[in-house]
Amino acid sequence: MIIPKLALKNIYGAGLRTWLNVIALSFSFVAIIFLQGLYNGMSDQVEKATMDAQYAGGQYWENDYDPFDPLTLNDAHRKIPDELQKLISEKEAMPILIRQATIYPNGRFQNALLKGIAPEQNILSIPSSVLAPNTESIPALIGSRMAKSTGLKIGDNVTVRWRDANGTFDADEIKIVEVMKTDVSDIDNGQLWIPIEKMRAMMAMPNEATIIVLEKGSQFKTKVDHWQRKDLEFLLQDVRALFLTKSIGGSIFYIVLLLLAMLAIFDTQILSIFRRRKEMGTLMALGMARSKIIQLFTLEGAIHAVLAAVVAAAYGLPLLIHYATTGFGLPQAADSFGYAMGNRIFPMFTAGLVIGTTLLVLIVTTIVSYLPTRRIAKLKPTDALRGKMT
Amino acid sequence: MAEGNLILTKNLVKIYPMGSSQITALNKVSLAFLAGEFAGLVGPSGSGKTTLLNIIGSLDSPTSGSVEVLGCKIETLSHREAAELRNRSIGFIFQTFNLLPVYTAYENVEFPLLLLKTPAGQRRKMVMDALDWVGLADRAGSRPSQLSGGESQRVAIARAIVKNPELVLADEPTANLDAKNSHNIMKTMVNLNENLQTTFIFATHDEKVMRYLKRKISLNDGKVERDEIFKPEATK
Numbered sequence: 001m002i003i004p005k006l007a008l009k010n011i012y013g014a015g016l017r018t019w020l021n022v023i024a025l026s027f028s029f030v031a032i033i034f035l036q037g038l039y040n041g042m043s044d045q046v047e048k049a050t051m052d053a054q055y056a057g058g059q060y061w062e063n064d065y066d067p068f069d070p071l072t073l074n075d076a077h078r079k080i081p082d083e084l085q086k087l088i089s090e091k092e093a094m095p096i097l098i099r100q101a102t103i104y105p106n107g108r109f110q111n112a113l114l115k116g117i118a119p120e121q122n123i124l125s126i127p128s129s130v131l132a133p134n135t136e137s138i139p140a141l142i143g144s145r146m147a148k149s150t151g152l153k154i155g156d157n158v159t160v161r162w163r164d165a166n167g168t169f170d171a172d173e174i175k176i177v178e179v180m181k182t183d184v185s186d187i188d189n190g191q192l193w194i195p196i197e198k199m200r201a202m203m204a205m206p207n208e209a210t211i212i213v214l215e216k217g218s219q220f221k222t223k224v225d226h227w228q229r230k231d232l233e234f235l236l237q238d239v240r241a242l243f244l245t246k247s248i249g250g251s252i253f254y255i256v257l258l259l260l261a262m263l264a265i266f267d268t269q270i271l272s273i274f275r276r277r278k279e280m281g282t283l284m285a286l287g288m289a290r291s292k293i294i295q296l297f298t299l300e301g302a303i304h305a306v307l308a309a310v311v312a313a314a315y316g317l318p319l320l321i322h323y324a325t326t327g328f329g330l331p332q333a334a335d336s337f338g339y340a341m342g343n344r345i346f347p348m349f350t351a352g353l354v355i356g357t358t359l360l361v362l363i364v365t366t367i368v369s370y371l372p373t374r375r376i377a378k379l380k381p382t383d384a385l386r387g388k389m390t
Numbered sequence: 391m392a393e394g395n396l397i398l399t400k401n402l403v404k405i406y407p408m409g410s411s412q413i414t415a416l417n418k419v420s421l422a423f424l425a426g427e428f429a430g431l432v433g434p435s436g437s438g439k440t441t442l443l444n445i446i447g448s449l450d451s452p453t454s455g456s457v458e459v460l461g462c463k464i465e466t467l468s469h470r471e472a473a474e475l476r477n478r479s480i481g482f483i484f485q486t487f488n489l490l491p492v493y494t495a496y497e498n499v500e501f502p503l504l505l506l507k508t509p510a511g512q513r514r515k516m517v518m519d520a521l522d523w524v525g526l527a528d529r530a531g532s533r534p535s536q537l538s539g540g541e542s543q544r545v546a547i548a549r550a551i552v553k554n555p556e557l558v559l560a561d562e563p564t565a566n567l568d569a570k571n572s573h574n575i576m577k578t579m580v581n582l583n584e585n586l587q588t589t590f591i592f593a594t595h596d597e598k599v600m601r602y603l604k605r606k607i608s609l610n611d612g613k614v615e616r617d618e619i620f621k622p623e624a625t626k
Contacts, residue, residue, distance in 0.1 A: 002504045013492020282488040287477020289470050381449040
């Protein structure tokens with residue numbers, strides 16, 4: 001027990017030097033955990049927002065539907081089979097009909113996707129209820145990005161032109177009844193949401209749909225002819241891949257921060273060994289074995305990390321809890337990042353993240369503390385007493 | 391080792407490499423010290439006295455020849471065995487005191503006993519006895535930075551004798567002290583030598599120390615020039 005006692009005493013006796021190191025190291029602890037928490041929070045938030053507004057509990061796609069190939073939309077519609085219709089009747093699923101169209105806002109023309117949605121649905125967090133009033137005109141709901149790119153606003157009428165199931169072109173006026181603010185650009189950019197029944201009538205596609213969205217937590221996995229089940233693993237793969245790329249970038253930050261922390265410890269240890277070589281000589285003269293001196297100096301380095309963890313907890317925990325609850329404001333330009341993120345990111349700090357990071361830093365610090373102390377093994381007591389380094 | 395000898399050196403040679411050349415610090419030194427001696431290695435700077443003291447204290451090893459200290463052959467000891475010998479049986483006193491700066495006087499004196507794993511109660515008594523011996527029991531809680539040079543050296547003496555070692559090696563113990571403190575320190579060590587029968591060997595070129603020595607070994611260029619035994623002037 002003598003080594004821990006001596007290490008604590010030396011660290012305590014070093015006074016301000018100890019605390020400067022500890023505070024510098026604690027910044028690394030907090031910064032690493034904060035950064036990782038931020039990525040976790042972003043990833044979680046984007047997945048949740050995307051699921052809420054777009055994917056819910058998974059989807060069935062008509063066989064021809066390919067969201068990345070607009071040409072497939074011409075054929076990607078089919079009567080809803082009985083097994084899926086049953087789910088829709090029980091409000092455990094909802095149909096969406098998707099067709100290409102052209103709109104003519106403010107004298108320009110622009111390609112758009114018409115999406116038919118049931119106004120009474122509550123499976124997706126789209127304010128579709130605004131489409132409910134049954135009027136002569138066709139009510140449409142657009143997102144704020146679409147409103148910005150077309151210059152359309154609530155109350156505007158815009159001409160829309162489409163081809164129905166028979167290939168006949170038709171056109172009508174639609175009225176913008178709501179501009180929704182959504183974090184998910186995939187339900188916004190270039191899209192107009194209209195009541196599905198009106199759209200089916202416009203397209204001559206009675207009781208047809210392009211995709212069926214299942215409610216959250218749905219366990220329905222039955223194989224349905226001409227429809228492909230797409231689970232969340234598949235639907236979220238792009239979002240997850242995007243965040244994997246982002247988190248690789250984040251890992252570089254993580255490594256840089258860790259390296260900075262290690263550099264601080266390594267530097268301190270080297271300086272300490274150089275400055276305290278006479279003390280080491282005295283310890284050797286008093287009968288302390290070199291291995292014990294190595295243990296002592298290594299432990300001192302490791303205790304710096306333990307103290308840093310305590311200090312980091314003292315100011316870092318309230319800080320992290322504050323950001324986890326109030327979120328982290330993003331600039332307006334964040335909308336162009338390309339994924340469903342709100343104006344605020346809520347970092348997510350799991351116990352695994354905090355404990356894992358703390359343990360990692362402790363282990364790495366101990367190793368880094370040990371490396372410079374190997375020089376002690378070569379130190380001659382007489383040289384050490386004279387203040388020489390061999 | 392001849393009976394009664396605490397230390398025996400035979401043809402001791404120590405050569406230091408110095409760039410492309412070599413310096414012979416000790417040249418075939420053969421000496422014997424009995425238990426309870428109060429001896430000094432004297433001579434000018436570079437005569438080899440500190441080198442000899444370091445080898446006797448197992449802090450260094452000879453280039454050739456043999457050294458037997460308390461029955462241990464220094465040249466054959468491993469680092470760990472040498473550390474054990476120093477811990478158990480040898481006390482050191484340095485010119486610059488070499489107190490551990492973050493420890494109090496008490497903790498500095500206690501340190502060798504911690505290494506020896508002496509039980510706490512016994513340790514406390516031994517530390518206070520040692521501080522009493524050097525007249526610093528009332529400064530036990532002071533840090534080295536709060537002590538004068540004379541007080542620091544007395545703490546260093548207490549640290550050297552606290553474990554009742556057979557041998558105390560003192561390298562220029564009075565070099566950083568004024569005359570009054572030097573005499574006080576030397577008297578303290580004479581008392582310890584006489585009362586505890588601790589063997590003291592000094593390396594010094596300080597006349598104030600030489601006056602107390604019972605045996606004076608003069609070294610020059612690594613060789614023993616004279617080995618004199620006499621009644622010290624200071625105690626006459």
